[in-house]
Amino acid sequence: MTSSAAVPSGDFAVQILRALDVSSPLLSAEAFPDRKYVEIKAALDRLASREMIKYDTIDREEAVLEPEGEVIAENGSHEARVFEALRAAVEGLSVQELEKVIGDKNITKVGQGKAFKEKWIAKTSDGKLKAMKDSIEDITKEQLQTIRDTRMLSDSKALADLKKRKLIRFEKIISFKIHKGSKFALEIPEEAVDLTAEMLTSGAWQSIAWKPYNFRALGAEQNSGALHPLNKVRAEFRNxxxxxxFTEMPTDKYVESGFWNFDTLFVPQQHPARDLQDTFYIAEPKLADKPRPESPDDKKDYEKYWEEVKAVHQDGAHGSIGYRAPFSDEESLRLVLRTHTTAISSNMLYKLAATKGPDGRPPPARYFSIDRVFRNESVDATHLAEFHQVEGVIADYGLTLGGLMEFMSTFFGKMGITDLKFKPAYNPYTEPSLEIFAYHQGLGKIVEIGNSGMFRPEMLEPMGLPKDMRVYGWGLSLERPTMIKYGISNIRELLGHKVDLNFIKTNPAVRLDKN
Amino acid sequence: MPTIAVDKAALFEELGADYTTEEFEDLCFEFGLELDEDTSQSKKPEDLAEPSQLKIEIPANRYDMLCFEGIALNLRVFLEKQKLPQWTLTAPASGELQTLTIKEETARIRPLCSGVILRNIKFTQERYDSFISLQDKLHQNLARQRTLVSIGTHDLDTVNGPFTYEALPPEEIEFMPLNQTNKMNGKQLMEFYEKDKHLGRYLHIIRDSPVYPVIYDSNRTVLSLPPIINGDHSKITVNTKNVFVEITALDKTKVEIVNHMLVAMFARYAESIEPIRIISPHNNESREAPDLSPRETQAEIEYLNQVTGLNLPPTEISRLLSRMGYTVAPSKSDSKLLDVSVPITRADVLHQADIMEDLAIAYGFNKLPRQNPNKSATVAAPLPINKLGDITRLEAATAGWSEVMPLILCSHEENFEWLNRIDPGGLAIKLANPKTAEYQIVRTSLLPGLLKTISSNRHHSVPMKIFEVSDVGFIDTSRERKTRNERHFAAAIMGKTSGFEQVHGLLDRLMLMLKSAFITREEGLTNKKLEGYWIEELDDPTFLPGHAAAIKLNIAGKQHTIGTFGILHPSVLQKFELQYPVSTLELNLAVFL
Structure with a gap:
């Protein structure tokens, strides 16, 4: 908002000019005691921006009576009231009678104590109270009256004492000392707010007086659209x-069979991740078909793959002893909401195994995806039943662990994350498995930023991939780095229908390589 | 991942070093554990009042580290303070083994049983607690809440072999359960523990079976009713000398893994490990248990070196692998191979890949030589549907609409009833086990999410213009997974007036950007081959009558109905608690691929 727009009346600014013409400098507290601060300030700013006046701000503290102080200034201090009441009663008063006369139990009690201390009153042998002096000086009342009239007291010790007794308070008063400015005049000239087409046509722009622009205000609202912050981070990852x-994988399958989501990844059928507590199962439809060709030109032998997967789990194969536990076909066909996009990676690698490169072997490949996955979690600040998984896969010949770590350094380095550390971890489908840690400036410690590893031979060899083709896989959630980046502590402020539209609209562009 | 709390002073004494928290954290990190908490660093008075504990996260497949003894042992071996012990069996002086006969009826409920005897064990309170806790951890993890395996431990001196493992109707089994004072039969026991917080969750494993598994001694004393509870009669105490362990299970592999873990962790406190004779002719499972011999396997030297990027001689590989518990020697038959003995503690080792990983851990992940990962050049490509989706997202945002990301799961009524839509059946993917009614189905429309977003942003000024580009899901029985996703674009505007022209204008803008021309009705009717889109009035209860349109498209010689837009019916507004008029647009993007 511009200050000139806040001016309640043009007249007041003119009044100031007139008053200043009579006496300069002018003190606002004296010249306009009844005007409100904002009113004066707005008018002065308006005049000052046109260099018609200059002003200085004067900060001053004034003493103001509290309600109890007002009562004392009016009726006298509690002790004086007690004294006066007793002096008026020749025979003295009992405490009850005194209370009746004063009409306030509390004032009577406090006043009595003080009056005793000042030796103004005493107790008679019959237990009554009586005045001991003919007259007293009620200093508190006088001080408060002075403050009421002048808003100040020269005795600073007394002032502090009254403040302590909660009879007065201090208020900060801002007033102004006003001087004439270089363009002082008694009238404010007519001004144009903006350049218009008419002014150009008429040439009026050459002689016009311009209303000064407020360079301290924001420009006009743009009513702009916006992309969602999480998708902005996704775009950075995709880039x-x-x-x-990397080639983007087709993740357009929210529903997977246990076969693709778990079994092909060598996740044992009795793994806790497959519990109802962790995975959403589908009530309708319940079961998938056994894996089968997706199109007439799909010549892969899915039946053989199924048997291979089953064998490696149940009895062991390809140099592995397997899990040596019964493999249930039905468990494998149960439909689930995918718990990770690795189900898609598995499908892609199976297709890769059937592809022949120029040398007759499956060609090296790089795949990625960023899409929604589902976990049957109890919802809290860091868990939702849905989140986005960022996943990458590299298949090549003769890959090494040192290469995986070097790749991760480059990958995370592009986000400005350096000095990675790798911790051995367990994951049913990668061996070795490496948790990726990086130092987090805000938290002052290393935090886990993702998971990586080399897919197990038990996953790759049943697909028909050559033994010396190794596959890196890694993943992280899209939400976690985004939350860290924007200091969001509740995931529901980032994903889902409860996200604040203002947050979406005002969230800056994402540049992961920058702070 | 399980977290195990161990006494800090006792562990450091075992490791022969007084680590700082940071030093111990580093040791854990290197070995693949995670120090969750050192309670000596805690600020809570209740933590500081107790002896300091280390809370250590254990990888889910390392059953040999689910107790103090296992963590101490594995770290001592890793630090080369000792070799992993070779566990051996000792028959009793009499030469007569205890026997356990498995009756054929057990095949109906829990077919397998194994066991072992720990002779002259010396418990202290800490050792006893650890023994009980290990069983509990094994039950929770490997045994998947006792469904797959369950353990019973007994004071051998209170019972008399030979033992039998039977399956009987619940009414015929009567005993006093652990720490109870009344006898009860199997049926009564189920009722008794129905409400029990701890045991109640295991009852379902056998409750509805016509026969319950039970272990008796020769006097028909009940040792246990697996997988629920032991009998009170044979309970172990801190003073127990001879422990009889019985383990019942559904699969052969896990029953022996559990046996191995109990023996390997607690034999150190016993004088000897005594096998038992299992008599189970009906399923060929008669044997002496347990078998403590390591698993003999082989690993290729070249493979170990190649994947780790190392070039180590067999002697060095052998030394490093011994830090992970293996015994390794060059193969006598083939110089390219190593003979590897995998100890009973390492049930997680399935393939030479596991041995290779352990070599890398012993060498130090972060010390491995770095190599260039860019072996081959590959060509990047976006997924076409995502590229298309991104075009519409950018166009909508450029046109002044804000992108939102509601959830994919929603309630049935949000998706149907609240939109005045009827579930035709066979359309929406329904979840079997959601924890809340918020998540019942996979949405078939983007509208519920948009409307919920507006509803929770009622503090925002109007007009509110939002959009989403994402997938909905449908049942599709023609596909392997019986379902399919479909990429939709949807937008909604709420304002003081309906915003009908706004969503219509947004549609026109998108179509323009997707190079689809507007066909006026007359032209469209006369020339069926003209490519482009047009709209037709639609009778749809989601919308205010007379204010809804179907979006039609002629593309590649085919006609499609790709979506709808209109002013929402006031009854829909009421359901979603929207106080101003709302217009919406939703269309299927897949046809533009």
Whole structure:
């Protein structure tokens, strides 16, 4: 808002000019004691911006009576009232009688104590109270009256004492000392707010007086649209993947069978991740078909793959002893909401195994995806039943662990995350499994930023991938780095229908490589 | 991942070093554990009042570290303070083994049983507590809440072998359960523990079975009713000398893993490990248990070196692997191979990949030589549907609409009833086990999420213009997974007036950007081959009558109905608690691929 728009009346500004013409400098507290601070300030700013006046601000503290102080200034201090009441009663008064006369139990009690202390009153042998002097001086009343009239008291010790007794308070009073400015005049000239087409046509712009622009205010609201912050971070991740030669995987399957979501990844059928507590199962439809060709040109032998997967779990194969526990076909066909996009990676790698490169072997490949996954979690500040998984896969010949760590350094380096540390971890489908940690400036410690590893031979070899083709896989959630980046502590402020539209609209562009 | 709390002073004494919290954290990190908390660093008075504990997160497949003894042992071996012990069996002086006969009826409920005897064990309170806690942890993890395996431990001196493992109707089994004072039969026991917070959750495993598994001694004393509870008669105490362990299970592998873990962790306190004779001819499971011999396997030297990027001689590989509990020697038959003995503690080792990982851990992950990961050049490509979706997202935002991201799961009524839609059946994917009624189905429309977003943003000024580009899901029995996703674009505007022209204008803008021309009705009717889109009035209860349109598209010679837009019916507004008029637009993007 511009200050000139806040001016309640043009007349007041003119009044100031007139008063200043009579006496300069002018003290606002004296010249306009009844005007409100904002009113004066707005008028002065308006005049000052036109250099018609100059002003200085004067900060001053004034003493003001509290309600109890007002009563004392009016009726006298409690002790004086007690004294006066007793002096008026020749025979003295009992405490009850005194209370009746004063009409306030509390004032009577406090006043009595003080009056005793001042030796103004005493107790008679029959237990009554009586005055001991003919007259007293009620200093408190006088001081408060002075303050009421002048808003100040020269005795600073007494002032502090009254403040302590909660009879007065201090108020900060801002007033102004006003001087004439270089363009002082008695009238405010007519001014144009903006340049218009008419002014250009008529040439009026050449002689016009311009209303000064308020350079301290914001410009006009843009009514702009906005992309969601989480999708802005997603775009950055996608660009990093594209930079590094990755192809986006088709993640358009929220529903997967246990076979693709777990079994092909060598997740044992009795793994806790498959509990009802962790995974959403589908009531309708319940069961998938056994894996089968997706189109007439799909010539892969899915039946063989199924048997291979089953064998490696149940009896062991490809140099593995397997889990040596019964493999249930029905468990494998149960439909679930995918718990990770690794189900898609598995499908892609199975397709890769059937692809022949120029040398007759499956060609090296790089895949990625960023999409929604589902966990049957109890919802809290850091858990939702849905979140986005960022996933990357590299398949190549003769890959090494040192290469995986080097790749991660480059990948996270593109987000400005450096000095990675790798911790051994367990994951049913990767061996080795490496948790990725990085130092977090805000938290002052290293935090886990993702998971990575090399897919197990038990997952790859049943697909028909050559033994020396190794596959890196890694993943992280899209929400976690975003929450860390924007200091969001509740995931529901980032994903879902409870997100504040203002947050979406005002969230800055995302540049992961910058702070 | 399980978290195990161990006494800090006792662990550091075992490790022969007084680590700072940071030093111990680093040791854990290197070995693949995670120090969750050192209670000596805690600010809570109740933590400081107790002896300091270390709370350590254990990888889910390391059953050999679910107790103090296991963590101490594995770290001592890793630090080369000792070799992993070779556990051996000792028959009793008499030469007569205790026997356990498995009756064929057990096949109906819980077919397998194994066991072991720990002779002359010396418990202290700490050791006893750890023993009980390990069983509990194994029950929770490997045994998946006792469904797959359950353990019973007994004071051997209170019972008399030979033992039998049977399956009987619940009414015929009568005993006094652990720490109870009354006898009860199997049926009564189920009722008795129905409300029990701890045991109640295990009852379902056998409750509805016509026969319950039970273990008796020769006097028909009940040792246990697996997987629920032991008998009070044979309970172990801190003074128990000879412990009889019985383990019942559904699969052969896990029953012996559990046996191995109990033996490997607690034999150190016993004088000897005594096998038992299991008689189970009906399923060929008669044997002496447990078998404590390591699993003999082989690993390729070249593989170990190649994947880790190292070039270590067999002697060095052998030394490093011994820090992880293996015994390794060059193969006598093939110089390219190593003979590897996998100890009973390492049930997680399935393949030479596991051995390779352990070599990398012993060497130090962060010390491994770095190599260039860019072996081959590959070409990047976006997924076409995502590229298309992003085009519409950018166009909508450029046109002044804000993107929102509601959830994919929603309630049935939000998706149907609240929109005045009827569930035709066979359309929406329904969840079997959601924890709340908020998540019952996969949405079939983007509208519920948009309307909920507006509803929770009522503090925001109007007009509110929002959009989403994302997938909805449908049942599709023609596909392997019986379902399919479909990419939709949807927008909603709430303002003091309906905003009908706004959503219509947004549609026109999107179509323009997708190079689809507007066909006026007359032209469209006369020339069926003309490519482009047009709209037709639609009777749809979601919308105010006369204020809804179907979006039609001619593309690649085919006609599609790709979506609808209109002013929402006031009854829909009421359901979503929206106080101003709202217009919406929703369309399927897949046809533009």
């Amino acid at each position: 990093i993947f594209f930079d590094m030669g």
